[in-house]
Amino acid sequence: MQRPLAAALLSAAALVLTACSGTAEAARDTRAPTPPTGVTALAGSATSVHVMWSAATDDRAVTGYTVYRHGHPVKDLPAGTLMTDVTGLGPATAHTFTVRARDAAGNVSPDSAAVTATTPAATAEDHTPPTRPTALRAAPAGPDAATLSWRPARDDTRVTAYDVYQSGARVHTVPGTATTARVTGLRPATAYSFTVRARDAAENSSPDSGPAALTTPNAPGARPATAPTAVSAKAARGSVTLTWTPPRTGATPVKEHQLYLNGTFATTIVWGAEPPPGPVTYTLTVPATPGVPYALTLRARLPDGTWGDFSAPCTVVTV
Template sequence: MRKRLATAAGALLAMAASTLAAPHAAAREADSGATAAPSASAATGFHVRDGRLLDANGGDFVMRGVNHAHAWYTSTTPKALKDVKALGANTVRVVLATGDRWTRNDTADVAAVVDQCKQNRLVCVLEAHDTTGYGEQDGAVTLDRAVDYWIDVQSALKGQEKYVVLNIGNEPHGNTGYQAWTADTSAAINRLRTAGFTHTLMADAPNWGQDWSFTMRDNAQRVFSADPARNTVFSIHMYGVFDTAAEVRDYLNRFASARLPIVVGEFGHDHSDGNPDEDAIMATAEQLGLGYLGWSWSGNGGGVEYLDMAVGFDPSRLSPWGERIFDGAHGIKATSREASVYSGGGGDTRPPTAPGTPTASDVRSDRVTLGWAASTDDTAVTAYDVVRLDGTTETRAATSATSRATVTGLTPSTAYTFAVYARDAAGNRSARSAPVTVTTAPAQSTGACAVTYRVHEWNGGFNADVTVRNTGAAAVSDWRLDFAFPGDQRVHSAWNAKVVQQGSQVRATPEPWTRTIPAGGSVSFGLSASFTGTNGTPSAFSLDGAPCTTL
């Protein structure tokens, strides 16, 4: 996976006129005589339960909003918050400066920002930006120094737990020294808890926020468990590292399956380090019920002005990126729900009825489709969560907007137990349905499929025509064809199938009109790609995990 060289915020910061201060010393130990850290039950505002972020009323809260660079554009903040609220946002992530790299946002200023968020019925995610790229960026400071800042301005924060999430430090490690992320983040959380903060805390990933090293992904459970309040949310920033749908889905699904809370704290529609797949980011976040906060409202410079959502802070002049995130599919207007703390008395607190017992259809070696009787609710059921039961453990297996879902990634000839929850528009979750146990089919034997791969090549590019024949006795639906390129080949587009590539691995799945391969029949699709060096032919194909004959 490629390494990110600079942040979106970094280009904006190039415009900010301020004097850099020397970095402070690395993490200090907490006072041995300090007051014990608060327990999870002491939380009076946002809190984490079962991998979900809940608001003070216990309702599921999904962030939908934007980043605003308050530290460098303080005079624009009152209007900016009003404008993003009018466009449908329920959250704003606010850039603050500790005074080490940029002009300090003092206690009075922080209190004013929180008040403006509340006036506009927005949840405030406050972040200390001076930590950006520590270990690689000149002048960046440690997470320990960020904790000093939060303690210094605590009078503006304590008592605001219903409205404020504390993002400890922005992108706290660059690509140098990121191995310290786990220990540094755990220590910062513990210092804040010892200082009496009961807020939900947000921890940014290392590697300029993009976690290409998977340091946060692989150590998130350790950090979460190190929080005495168990009230930490993780934040991934998705730019050029996340330029395919497969990468986006894999990363977010790993957290959802592990029941670890995560949001996409920054992302854009383009970037100098690669082209992030914003469609996949927004669709996957909506599917999994995860929050996202786009970068950024306005004021970008240094070559990434295209990341401005509003040109010149003017909401009547939305850029293509602004139109996409606010008005597009899975965008803010369509998916944002205001925090119930602003709705007076907690709003809708009645959960949906439990879904009906799921029933299985189209049971295959690696997947099963489940259907169930729909839940009822006072307002509307917005999603169903299918969970896999393993003794007393639940793992989220799929999320669906309808009373039907397909669970994939299963092992042949294995018994699985599934159940379903419903969620409504206010975030209330139903009781669990009765479970069902399903045994997957045996692995498909070799020879039940045959593939023809034909290439039409030109200088540096080619089209491939692929025909998949079902040589078995039963129709195959919702198929998946996997193969690997032997050289440096890159898919750019496809027709009659959806084709995604991760490294050399390629996966094709059907369009609605190629969904079923009848017994003895075939489907064909094509792809257009480029290559460097020799354009070799894939040597092996598998259909739904079973090897095919190559013709």
């Protein structure tokens, strides 16, 4: 009796294994992502090129990108990164780039369209950075984009590129002949702060321009804007005083905010009674060390208990 039972158990196990194998086979991902589109290449200096592209698509998810120069891989990047600088290049040389997308199963897309950028000639012993761009302005270009404009910088040789920064992180690069840029991939009803730097062929970068802030409009049918607005800061010895306007949430006032310092949670601000109408203020104690920059952002707890959007960063330097 034991042998037939053992045989039956082995047969059942074989059936289970066959079923599992069939399920795994059916679940295998064999479809490659689409090739990245909108690839551009811009020589930022005599030895570097800035490559950008639009996201590829996949039936599951794109997990990363590889940038190729003349058919050889030079950069591997995660899925959320859609631009990179390729450095260590030869000056006064044409360089051709393509980009491929990959997914978690190892499927790789075809090459993107090839783009070529020519690096400028090297400038010997150039250690002088360009002047800062001035009169930076930012305007919404729909709920997910912004248009920036500025007055050009000056350089003892020439400006080869302008780098656009959003809250301290570079998000775009345009040629040195441009004085405008379009930044995409923004969120509706969200506050942003931008600065611009000029760069020359020797990789000298200017100081930041003055900041330009904007709030993107709501997408059609989206919820109202929930970020605090009109945020300003004033530094004193050992303290920073913030002033802002809480978001409008109907008849229920906002009584609680979170304050972040340089991107890290610092404290919760709570009004035990009815908060004052209009702008509100809060004083934060900081180390009494002069010349320290702080980027401060706020978000409000909404009447439904969730946290709203972050305000645009407000930067202040201790005195």
